[in-house]
Amino acid sequence: MSAPRKYPDELRERAVKMVFELREETGNKTGTIARVADRLGVHREALRTWVRQAEIDGGRRTGTTSPDAARIAELEREVRELRRANEILKAASAYFARELDPRLPR
Structure with a gap:
């Protein structure tokens, strides 16, 4: 059985979406994860992991x-x-x- 998740799925989806939108608006990848993480009160590394997995699932990055x-x-x-x-x-x-x-x- 897996451990309970610290953050709800809705927050994860919203945070990842915000990172992608901010990247599109600014055209800058640097610092977007930190800004969104601080704004939502999420740990930066957690958000970085979610974004990386979303990129893999979306076909933007190689991986499982x-x-x-x-x-x-x-x-x-x-x-x-x-x-x-x-x-x-x-x-x-x-x-x-x-x-x-x-x-x-x-």
Whole structure:
């Protein structure tokens, strides 16, 4: 289970949108994240992370998109479960092979 989020999703979306709008208006990338973060009372690094992820999701920057990251995490969980089940099945088959083989001591 993931940790509770410090900032609501609406604030995240609004802050990212404000950064993009301010960049368009001024034509300047430098300082926009700091200004918006200070104005909204959000930590600058948190906003920088949200903007970076929005750029990746929007195709403006290379990286793993949010849906892809969620799918990867889901597949990794599934692989862990399957490996655990496989180990259990191997142990069970070895146990029953010993039980059924008359040549092996019990």
